[in-house]
Amino acid sequence: MLEIATDVCRDVGEAAGQLEELRRRVRETAEAKGLTIGSAATHPFALWEDQRIVKRERYREILDMLGFVARQELLFGLHVHVGIDEPDKAIHVANGMRVHIPILLALSTNSPFWRARPTGLKSSRTPIFRLLPRVGIPPRFESWDEYCARLAFMVEAGAVPDYTFLWWDVRPHPNLGTVELRSCDAQTRLEHTIALTALVQAMAKELAEHFEAGHRLAPFPAELLEENKWLAARYGIQGDLIDLPQSTRIPTAELARRLVERLRPHARELGSEREFEVLEDLIERGSGADRQLAEYRANRDMVALVRAIVEATAVGATGRAGG
Numbered sequence: 241m242l243e244i245a246t247d248v249c250r251d252v253g254e255a256a257g258q259l260e261e262l263r264r265r266v267r268e269t270a271e272a273k274g275l276t277i278g279s280a281a282t283h284p285f286a287l288w289e290d291q292r293i294v295k296r297e298r299y300r301e302i303l304d305m306l307g308f309v310a311r312q313e314l315l316f317g318l319h320v321h322v323g324i325d326e327p328d329k330a331i332h333v334a335n336g337m338r339v340h341i342p343i344l345l346a347l348s349t350n351s352p353f354w355r356a357r358p359t360g361l362k363s364s365r366t367p368i369f370r371l372l373p374r375v376g377i378p379p380r381f382e383s384w385d386e387y388c389a390r391l392a393f394m395v396e397a398g399a400v401p402d403y404t405f406l407w408w409d410v411r412p413h414p415n416l417g418t419v420e421l422r423s424c425d426a427q428t429r430l431e432h433t434i435a436l437t438a439l440v441q442a443m444a445k446e447l448a449e450h451f452e453a454g455h456r457l458a459p460f461p462a463e464l465l466e467e468n469k470w471l472a473a474r475y476g477i478q479g480d481l482i483d484l485p486q487s488t489r490i491p492t493a494e495l496a497r498r499l500v501e502r503l504r505p506h507a508r509e510l511g512s513e514r515e516f517e518v519l520e521d522l523i524e525r526g527s528g529a530d531r532q533l534a535e536y537r538a539n540r541d542m543v544a545l546v547r548a549i550v551e552a553t554a555v556g557a558t559g560r561a562g563g
Contacts, residue, residue, distance in 0.1 A: 241291075241316065242266060242277070248323070252441060252512040256434045260556045263430060267554060278549040280528065281316050281351035281365040281425030285542045288314040301401075309372060315365045316426035318348065320437050321418035322444040327384035329451045330412045333419045335380050336447040336457050337410045341423045342468035342481055343499055346492045347519065348424035348436055349476040350528030356542055362476030362529040363425050366469070369407075374400070377465050378408035387412065409469075419444060423469075428528045428552045435518035439499075442506040442516070460484050476527050493523050 244266060246258040267277045291314060293299055303310050324330040349362035361367065369375055381387040394400050403414070409423035421440045427433040450457075468481045477496065480489040500519050507516040525531075535548045 252438045252515050255437060276550050279426055279428050279553045280549050282354055284353035284545055285356035288312040315369055318424040318426050320421045320440040322441050323418050329448055330419050331381050331384050331387055332451040333444050333447040334410050334412055338377050338465055339460050341377055341409050342472040343496050345423050346472035346477045347496055347522045350425040350427060352529040352533050361474055363473040365425055366473035372407055375407045428549055431518050434515045438507055438512040438515040442503040445506045476529050496523050
């Protein structure tokens with residue numbers, strides 16, 4: 241596992257440029273050592289028993305805390321940070337994102353294999369990650385003060401050393417001044433990474449303006465948010481979701497398209513409308529999981545599948561191989 245991260249970026253276009261360069265650099269570094277780089281949310285046939293954990297204090301602490309559960313977390317995610325300028329606004333944005341997590345997951349599903357077997361899930365990463373404590377869709381907080389009080393109680397009780405051990409799908413990140421969205425599978429194609437980043441940023445902008453206008457968020461039953469997340473992990477963009485606050489189910493692609501169209505003006509104002517257009521590719525042609533499954537069904541060859549992932553990972557934001 242290799243984690244890469246951009247610097248703070250002014251816009252999605254700058255993030256795309258940094259990520260393209262980062263991918264190029266790690267690929268060249270790996271090749272110099274006789275290795276190669278592929279990006280997906282699980283390795284199709286790797287076994288966690290064969291992997292060694294890096295010798296860093298934080299990871300040793302996590303291993304001591306979680307034992308066997310931590311050892312099998314051979315999983316890869318996409319985390320997006322969006323800067324928010326006021327604590328209560330950050331809570332409002334994080335609360336408002338909870339209902340959209342299933343759509344973000346459905347669009348990003350990219351882990352249909354685990355230990356050399358198709359799992360029947362579009363995101364195998366999602367249920368495996370749930371073995372960890374303090375994960376999933378977070379509780380709703382009424383204010384920054386409530387969030388701080390509940391976190392302080394957890395620290396005092398010895399449940400966590402600090403808030404970075406809350407591995408929720410979305411969380412305020414006060415050390416960075418951001419709201420962090422953590423639910424997406426890692427993406428193979430750079431253009432899909434950037435499109436999802438643009439969607440998260442536009443969503444945060446809409447919710448920040450919603451807070452500034454003095455509006456309140458509609459409550460949603462936590463059990464139905466979790467049900468929608470399960471449906472997204474199981475079926476991806478090809479399935480159905482509950483159209484909250486109604487009880488009816490509609491195609492996930494229809495819900496995703498509706499959300500994209502609603503947020504398009506925000507993307508335009510943010511200067512990311514071009515990156516936003518790539519979301520239609522995920523809705524129409526399927527997520528990374530659908531493409532992995534199509535590749536595998538063509539010849540039932542796991543090595544060929546990983547080779548295809550490696551090749552697609554090398555394609556830059558402009559669609560050219562090698563960045």
